[in-house]
Amino acid sequence: MMSDAKPILQVRDLTVELRTAHAPRRVLDQVSLDVHANEVLGIIGESGSGKTVLSRALVNWVARPLEMTSGEILYRGEDLRKMPAQRMQSLRGRSIAYIGSDPTTALDPTLPIGHQIMEKLKSVEPGISNEAARKRVIHTLDAVRMPMAAKRFDDFPFQFSGGMMQRVMIVDALVTSPDLLVADNITQPLDVTVAAQILRLLKELQADYRTAILFVSSLLGMVHGIADNVLVLAGGKAVELQSVDGILTAPQHAYTRHLVREMPRIWEAAPEGRISAPAPQSDDREVILSVRDVSRVYATKDRSRLFGKQHVQAVRGVSFDVMKGDSLGIVGESGCGKSSLSRLLSRLEAPDTGEILFKGQNIATLKGRAMLKLRKGFQLLLQDPYNSIPSHMSIGRIIAEPLIIHGGLSKAEIRGKVAEVMSEVGLSSDLAGSLPVGLSAGQRQRVNIARAMVLEPELLILDETLSALDQVEQAKLLTLFERLQMRHGITYLYISHDLGMVRRVCNRVAVMYLGRIVELAGNETTFFDSGHPYTRALLSAVPAIEHRPYEASTYLLEGEPPNPINIPPGCSFRTRCPFAFDRCATVDPMLTARGKGDFAACHLAGGGMPASVAAAGTTFA
Amino acid sequence: MIFALDFFLRRMAQGLVIIVLVAMLIFTLLRVVPGDPVRTMLGPMASAEVAEQTAQKMGLRDPIPVQFAKYVGQVVTGDFGRSFVRSAQGASTGGSRGGATFDASNRAPVMGLILTAVPYSLLLAGLALGISLLISLPIGIAAGLKSGKWPDRLALYLSSIFVSLPNIWLALVLIFLVSVKGGLLPAIGYQNWTYAILPAFVLAIELSPVFIRSASVAVSSNMLEPYVAAGQIRGLSRARMILVHVLRNAMIPLLNVLGIQAIGLLLGSLFVIEYAFNYPGVGLLMINAVFQRDFPVIQAIAILACTLLVLVNILVDFAATNIDRRLQY
Numbered sequence: 001m002m003s004d005a006k007p008i009l010q011v012r013d014l015t016v017e018l019r020t021a022h023a024p025r026r027v028l029d030q031v032s033l034d035v036h037a038n039e040v041l042g043i044i045g046e047s048g049s050g051k052t053v054l055s056r057a058l059v060n061w062v063a064r065p066l067e068m069t070s071g072e073i074l075y076r077g078e079d080l081r082k083m084p085a086q087r088m089q090s091l092r093g094r095s096i097a098y099i100g101s102d103p104t105t106a107l108d109p110t111l112p113i114g115h116q117i118m119e120k121l122k123s124v125e126p127g128i129s130n131e132a133a134r135k136r137v138i139h140t141l142d143a144v145r146m147p148m149a150a151k152r153f154d155d156f157p158f159q160f161s162g163g164m165m166q167r168v169m170i171v172d173a174l175v176t177s178p179d180l181l182v183a184d185n186i187t188q189p190l191d192v193t194v195a196a197q198i199l200r201l202l203k204e205l206q207a208d209y210r211t212a213i214l215f216v217s218s219l220l221g222m223v224h225g226i227a228d229n230v231l232v233l234a235g236g237k238a239v240e241l242q243s244v245d246g247i248l249t250a251p252q253h254a255y256t257r258h259l260v261r262e263m264p265r266i267w268e269a270a271p272e273g274r275i276s277a278p279a280p281q282s283d284d285r286e287v288i289l290s291v292r293d294v295s296r297v298y299a300t301k302d303r304s305r306l307f308g309k310q311h312v313q314a315v316r317g318v319s320f321d322v323m324k325g326d327s328l329g330i331v332g333e334s335g336c337g338k339s340s341l342s343r344l345l346s347r348l349e350a351p352d353t354g355e356i357l358f359k360g361q362n363i364a365t366l367k368g369r370a371m372l373k374l375r376k377g378f379q380l381l382l383q384d385p386y387n388s389i390p391s392h393m394s395i396g397r398i399i400a401e402p403l404i405i406h407g408g409l410s411k412a413e414i415r416g417k418v419a420e421v422m423s424e425v426g427l428s429s430d431l432a433g434s435l436p437v438g439l440s441a442g443q444r445q446r447v448n449i450a451r452a453m454v455l456e457p458e459l460l461i462l463d464e465t466l467s468a469l470d471q472v473e474q475a476k477l478l479t480l481f482e483r484l485q486m487r488h489g490i491t492y493l494y495i496s497h498d499l500g501m502v503r504r505v506c507n508r509v510a511v512m513y514l515g516r517i518v519e520l521a522g523n524e525t526t527f528f529d530s531g532h533p534y535t536r537a538l539l540s541a542v543p544a545i546e547h548r549p550y551e552a553s554t555y556l557l558e559g560e561p562p563n564p565i566n567i568p569p570g571c572s573f574r575t576r577c578p579f580a581f582d583r584c585a586t587v588d589p590m591l592t593a594r595g596k597g598d599f600a601a602c603h604l605a606g607g608g609m610p611a612s613v614a615a616a617g618t619t620f621a
Numbered sequence: 622m623i624f625a626l627d628f629f630l631r632r633m634a635q636g637l638v639i640i641v642l643v644a645m646l647i648f649t650l651l652r653v654v655p656g657d658p659v660r661t662m663l664g665p666m667a668s669a670e671v672a673e674q675t676a677q678k679m680g681l682r683d684p685i686p687v688q689f690a691k692y693v694g695q696v697v698t699g700d701f702g703r704s705f706v707r708s709a710q711g712a713s714t715g716g717s718r719g720g721a722t723f724d725a726s727n728r729a730p731v732m733g734l735i736l737t738a739v740p741y742s743l744l745l746a747g748l749a750l751g752i753s754l755l756i757s758l759p760i761g762i763a764a765g766l767k768s769g770k771w772p773d774r775l776a777l778y779l780s781s782i783f784v785s786l787p788n789i790w791l792a793l794v795l796i797f798l799v800s801v802k803g804g805l806l807p808a809i810g811y812q813n814w815t816y817a818i819l820p821a822f823v824l825a826i827e828l829s830p831v832f833i834r835s836a837s838v839a840v841s842s843n844m845l846e847p848y849v850a851a852g853q854i855r856g857l858s859r860a861r862m863i864l865v866h867v868l869r870n871a872m873i874p875l876l877n878v879l880g881i882q883a884i885g886l887l888l889g890s891l892f893v894i895e896y897a898f899n900y901p902g903v904g905l906l907m908i909n910a911v912f913q914r915d916f917p918v919i920q921a922i923a924i925l926a927c928t929l930l931v932l933v934n935i936l937v938d939f940a941a942t943n944i945d946r947r948l949q950y
């Protein structure tokens with residue numbers, strides 16, 4: 001079905017085993033695949049499916065305790081496994097390039113990026129002159145739309161953001177015009193709009209350079225955007241190979257069907273996916289948390305002046321109310337100020353101006369006993385379930401700790417409470433006496449939840465709490481949160497970059513950009529009729545297999561947010577806004593109401609942006 | 622440029638504070654520990670009355686802060702005072718001559734004493750550093766590259782042996798074997814540069830374990846950095862990754878060790894070793910000054926040693942920020 005020419009890469013029955021003290025375990029089990037010239041083959045699989053091992057095997061990078069035990073990897077008919085090291089070395093870089101998921105550690109941190117790419121170019125193409133090599137690198141930097149390529153040539157890796165660094169790695173890979181590029185999860189650590197930019201870029205470059213790409217990802221939505229054909233990997237086996245559309249419309253293997261069905265949907269109401277019923281709509285609900293015009297500025301060193309200081313405006317005049325029983329999602333990309341806001345809300349830091357009222361009391365000024373009492377009412381859960389749990393205490397003791405600190409309970413009462421909470425969060429009671437070693441990430445997060453829940457909080461702040469967990473575990477915990485909410489009337493504040501999750505569980509959504517809330521609205525409004533171009537841009541960039549109401553061609557952003565040091569007057573989004581007009585440069589739009597309970601900070605919020613494209617409602621499952 | 626200026630101004634200011642504190646400490650300690658310098662100056666024959674008179678004349682009975690203020694006033698003009706003990710002719714004068722008065726004008730200026738001794742010490746220290754790097758870099762780098770294999774173990778055994786050799790013992794054994802028995806190298810005193818070889822060797826053996834250890838740790842930890850494996854996948858050879866990238870980056874921790882540990886250790890051992898070899902450097906001057914309660918000499922050497930340490934540290938850190946620009950942030 002592809003060209004009739006011989007494939008450039010043929011993998012035949014490749015088996016990789018993990019050598020352990022016990023029996024060897026197969027990480028890849030007789031995987032075969034073909035890549036033709038100019039083809040983009042997607043490889044999809046969950047974590048642990050062997051996709052990274054496979055992509056590394058293709059550049060002959062399999063190190064102990066992993067070992068290739070059988071099979072062939074033929075590059076234009078020549079077996080990489082039998083190739084002399086010298087030949088492999090020259091093939092790597094020149095003909096087969098590899099880009100990994102962590103661009104920030106791929107280059108020597110102490111040398112300018114341009115020099116390192118040149119170093120590679122010259123070692124792969126020994127004859128090339130310095131002059132020509134430099135020209136070629138800068139030219140390729142231009143091709144990936146690196147702003148000021150010639151200047152950035154001399155910058156060091158740490159001076160680039162993750163997204164820009166991934167562009168640098170793409171340059172490094174493509175500068176030798178290889179005929180095969182292995183892209184191993186390259187968008188994984190990036191923010192959605194940046195990932196979408198990289199994907200679009202890769203697609204364009206693929207057309208220009210006519211490079212075959214092996215695009216490996218765990219997100220079907222991502223592969224969907226670029227690949228011709230998709231290989232589905234499960235438990236080290238290739239279970240299905242089909243065209244992208246085929247996978248979505250007629251998945252053959254049971255695992256693929258499961259994968260397609262479980263793919264989080266944002267716009268199509270998945271049958272059993274939606275968790276949060278819209279919160280009670282009565283107007284007289286109690287305001288549990290009120291954030292009033294809160295700002296936070298950090299001083300950093302200014303390197304252009306002697307002893308100079310710069311002021312990073314992390315949070316700029318944020319105000320919102322959270323009603324009892326609400327689930328508010330705070331979303332935005334890295335650097336938007338959501339983590340700073342989380343630190344303020346959890347009282348790890350005090351705001352420079354403004355106040356944060358929890359049940360009418362200012363949490364910044366309370367001290368001592370009163371603070372301790374109030375503190376019981378709101379609890380923070382962080383992303384990393386590993387560092388926050390002491391490893392030398394029994395699980396029961398860890399959970400009891402907050403009760404002991406707050407005091408006033410007898411031993412028996414504490415024991416009873418701990419047991420109750422443990423069963424509530426789904427930890428079996430015989431775990432109480434054991435140490436936390438050996439707990440899975442999900443169980444650790446449950447311990448954390450239990451530790452917060454013993455205090456019977458009214459507000460839980462979840463700062464990327466579920467980001468480190470896989471899809472299945474995430475879904476289970478979301479169900480748990482929902483149950484806790486129904487039973488105890490807890491209010492949630494989800495701080496997250498995951499729009500899919502927010503769509504599922506939050507009844508209200510606040511979108512942050514450059515330290516401000518640019519839109520604050522109900523779930524439906526946010527996702528179907530948002531009033532701010534940035535919200536639309538985010539939604540246009542989410543990897544999805546659905547028909548979306550916001551086209552990437554209209555909304556997808558270029559570049560990255562400006563740095564929050566010298567924020568120009570006017571609308572802070574105007575440097576990237578596709579709809580910016582004169583007034584945006586001078587008048588800073590305030591958060592204004594556009595409907596009942598919906599606010600947006602844009603001059604066009606009342607109308608003037610293209611209408612959202614109605615969802616066609618195709619379902620694939 | 623701005624960075625360099627900012628860096629040096631900042632670090633010099635910090636350094637100055639450290640030096641002043643050290644000076645204060647030494648100054649106070651010297652005056653509170655038992656032992657009256659006037660006794661050593663005038664000898665046991667002088668009457669208590671005369672001793673007291675001399676002490677008062679020299680300001681030794683003023684309150685310590687007053688003495689210190691006077692001293693600082695002198696030092697800023699570059700004058701470290703005159704030795705209590707040594708005469709301008711260079712000979713050390715004991716108290717045995719029994720003179721009734723103490724004449725400050727025929728005592729040697731401290732600065733002059735130090736300046737004559739410094740070149741000898743620099744030669745010795747430089748030679749010691751050179752020899753020790755020559756021994757430890759190849760061993761340390763090999764150990765770092767073959768972490769866990771025989772070069773690593775060899776490095777470990779060798780450093781353990783070096784560490785457990787007391788320097789004074791090693792000095793005596795070497796003097797006996799190489800100089801007295803073998804007649805290969807001169808050992809005591811100084812006539813030409815060959816007299817520095819044996820003491821330098823003893824110092825080098827003492828310095829080497831630190832260098833071997835930090836070189837091997839720096840290299841092996843750099844080898845584990847993701848960019849090394851990634852570089853080979855990008856098409857660069859392993860040899861190139863090691864030569865161009867790993868060794869360069871491993872320099873940073875090495876430089877730090879050089880700046881802090883090595884110079885400190887060197888300064889400490891220099892005193893002992895120079896004494897053992899009767900080598901006419903700053904160390905010998907210091908040891909003798911301590912025995913004789915020669916306050917001005919002790920103070921001056923302590924302050925200058927401290928200044929040297931601070932300066933070396935500043936330079937080393939500056940070099941490190943030039944290898945790894947992230948350190949500038």
Ligand code: SF4
Pocket residue numbers: 532533534571572573574575577578579580581584589601602603604
């Ligand atoms: S105010 Fe102007 S620049 Fe800002 S988001 Fe709206 S249209 Fe864009």
